[in-house]
Amino acid sequence: WMEVHLQPLVCFLRRLLDMIQSRDTGDIFSEPVDLSEVPDYSDVVTQPMDISTMRTKLENFQYSNLDAFEKDFNLMINNCMAYNSRDTIFYRAAVKMRDQGGALIRQARRDLEANG
Numbered sequence: 017w018m019e020v021h022l023q024p025l026v027c028f029l030r031r032l033l034d035m036i037q038s039r040d041t042g043d044i045f046s047e048p049v050d051l052s053e054v055p056d057y058s059d060v061v062t063q064p065m066d067i068s069t070m071r072t073k074l075e076n077f078q079y080s081n082l083d084a085f086e087k088d089f090n091l092m093i094n095n096c097m098a099y100n101s102r103d104t105i106f107y108r109a110a111v112k113m114r115d116q117g118g119a120l121i122r123q124a125r126r127d128l129e130a131n132g
């Protein structure tokens with residue numbers, strides 16, 4: 017039942033995530049931060065999140081609406097801005113992704129409103 021009813025949302029979120037990923041030109045959000053390479057990452061970030069994890073969750077029907085998807089997007093951005101200091105490429109990439117990805121999510125919400 018859930019698969020049938022959530023499949024349209026899965027297709028919608030898959031396309032949205034593809035657009036968000038295309039804005040990650042430095043490819044810093046595509047995979048989980050490697051905790052073996054960054055041993056202090058877990059001291060700062062308690063719930064890691066990245067695009068590949070979001071893709072797995074959406075394919076497994078773990079987002080029942082756009083708000084749940086946006087929550088993980090914001091987690092991914094906020095983790096990056098918490099761990100990396102303001103004067104780093106990574107922090108500035110998070111600011112850019114927050115603005116550009118945020119605009120894509122806002123337009124997606126308007127599209128959902130229009131199409132129900």
Ligand SMILES: CC(=O)c1c[nH]c2ccccc12
Nearest residue numbers: 044045049054096099100106
């Ligand atoms: C998104 C992010 O914070 C990172 C993405 N790749 C990294 C490598 C070392 C430390 C942090 C990161």
